Amino acid sequence: MTSISVLPIILLLVFIGVLFLFSKFIERINNRGKNVKRMLLSYVMILVLATAVYFLLPLDKSIVSDESIDPDTAPSLFHHLNLETLDEVDSSLIRKSWEFDINSDKLQVHFTENDWGSNVPIYLDQVEDLDEKVEAIFYQSPTFVEGVNVADFTALPDIDFSSNTLRIREPAYEDLEFITFKTEFPVRQFTGEKLIEEGFFHGDELIYIRVPEGIDLDIDEEINFVD
Amino acid sequence: MSLNNVRLQKVVKKQSVYKVKANLSMYSSLIVIQLLALLFSLGGTGTMGTSSVGYNGITIRLFSADIVIVFTMIWGFITAIMLTTKAYKEDEFIFVTNRLTSNLSNIIFLFVASIFSGITAVLSGYLLKVIMFSFFNYEFLHAGTSSEFGIFISGLLTTILYVFMFSSFGYLIGTVVQLSKMFIIIVPVVIIGGVYLLSRINQDVILDIGSFYFLESNFFIALTKIILTAGICFLAAIFISNRLEVRK
Structure with a gap:
């Protein structure tokens, strides 16, 4: 065990601390009910729209292998x-x-x-x-x-x-x-x-x-x- | 059912509804954190490459909403801690309340928050993929990879419960800190010290703990592990906060 393995935990705790302060700050500047509701609704709508768009995307554009060569028996x-x-x-x-x-x-x-x-x-x-x-x-x-x-x-x-x-x-x-x-x-x-x-x-x-x-x-x- | 039970149910229900409505501002930080995580995810969740194939090097960038889910779990953890702070506790004085109803309504609020944040975290993965498709001109390997609906639902439920489990950690820590401000220092020291000492015995202890939850391939066993852990943490928090009542 070295100090290196504790380092990620310390960094994580520092990160959590920063997020904690950050989230408090965000809530303080955005604590009006109407604003938050509007923000929430917009966010959910964007996510639902993105999900719908994803399934409509021309996925055949992507490369899908039709290789029949078995990698395990492929020749050298x-x-x-x-x-x-x-x-x-x-x-x-x-x-x-x-x-x-x-x-x-x-x-x-x-x-x-x-x-x-x-x-x-x-x-x-x-x-x-x-x-x-x-x-x-x-x-x-x-x-x-x-x-x-x-x-x-x-x-x-x-x-x-x-x-x-x-x-x-x-x-x-x-x-x-x-x-x-x-x-x-x-x-x-x-x-x-x-x-x-x-x-x-x-x-x-x-x-x-x-x-x-x-x-x-x-x-x-x-x-x-x-x- | 006794009259007391009915009253407890009613009070908890009222408080839970109030908390879901009153703590809406907490979701604004969730949105910001998830968007921030999406921004980080645009760089890729991972990269793998080959030394060379013919005359070319090959780099594969991997994209998923892993970072968003991790950030959401941290958000759940922080939100739960914040619920235990004095500022939030004082809001409850408008209700007829006791420690039990307060804790139960907090747990219900955290569960509702976990459902919302878990769903948005998983859906943000699609937003990430749409952004990658629309704005970046790469060759996509297996871009159409989509799991079966049953697996998707299992993943969604597990994500929600992970957020809930991390909320329970935060709630327990927040409650402990309410016992005495000394715990603000003691808790991180105990966590870091505990991990340090355990690591001396077994170097892979953190990986082992992570694997216990995150590598469990049986859905029902995974669910049991997460729910039991969250349940133990919440029960411990309720037990500690009852002691708090005696003290104050």
Whole structure:
């Protein structure tokens, strides 16, 4: 036990004291019966109106998940990468893919990370089944928050190809803010819902580049080879 | 039913009606406190975030009327203390009264106040949500979350009873303070000291006390716990105020 655990109680008592003085002050300046009745009536009317409006709101505007992927059995992309079975993963995990024609036996792969620092690994694989083509695939498995896959809202990398150079640019870092409404604690205690859910399913993501075998490669050091 | 019982009922009823009407000004402070709590709630009741998802950080802001309900419970606590002060007691002299009728009518008044404040606290949650929908341009996750009607009613009743329970704490403390002004100092010292000593034995004592009421998932057990606690506090207050009568 430290003094820290008593501190919230002291603060609460101080807060109660301030509220006490405040409520006395409010009552003193507003002790005319008619004023209070009018104030009460207006307040109740606003609350009733707000409740009615709430149920009339177009709630379908909000995001409700229809994801069928079970977070517990959702695949790890890195697991598939290690087993060289990325081509077998569910196509819904491909956020975007790019395909470019290449007419040279030389390829440069240039990577530009954002100011925040890269968080999405890039893997390059030399494969036999590609002919005069370069493929880039952005795989992303779902991240569920409040039952919604928020990964769908995240930004995509910018990938283009010109002059025998594949350029991968990370988008600028941005914090995405979502809102969720919770029921009040006297309701939550009966539903078992928690204000802040303990952890959530965090997916993973990677960029997978496929290039024809035998091509002469010049790549940035951030790009990993698939063994 | 004896004549005394009829008289007691009549007097308590008259006093209760009078107190509900005469103490209307107390509701103005309730409105201000609930609006203040709503203002605080606009910042969110909680936030959770992820380090990163792809190239983005994710922040989820949680909104509920929890703060409004907590403030309302504190309002109930303060209102009950104020009822025990001399200024309010003197108002009763216009009635034929004794300690029992005074206490019973106060408890009825506090119950009526708890019903009103509990309902407005829960409804203010909808006002908060309408404000968030109308004036802020966010993506809403599960914004349509609404519990079943039965659960809603259970929550509403529980909110009302929480306010009533906190009123009973305030009423008990207010009554104790009326015994002697010394208790204005002694009561906070006993509360802080008690929590400090209990915490030395068990660090999670405050959490345990909170969990006893606020994490009880069975509605009827929760109701029993709250009503019993409020009942004990009010009975203790009546017992103490009877001693007060002997003293004065």
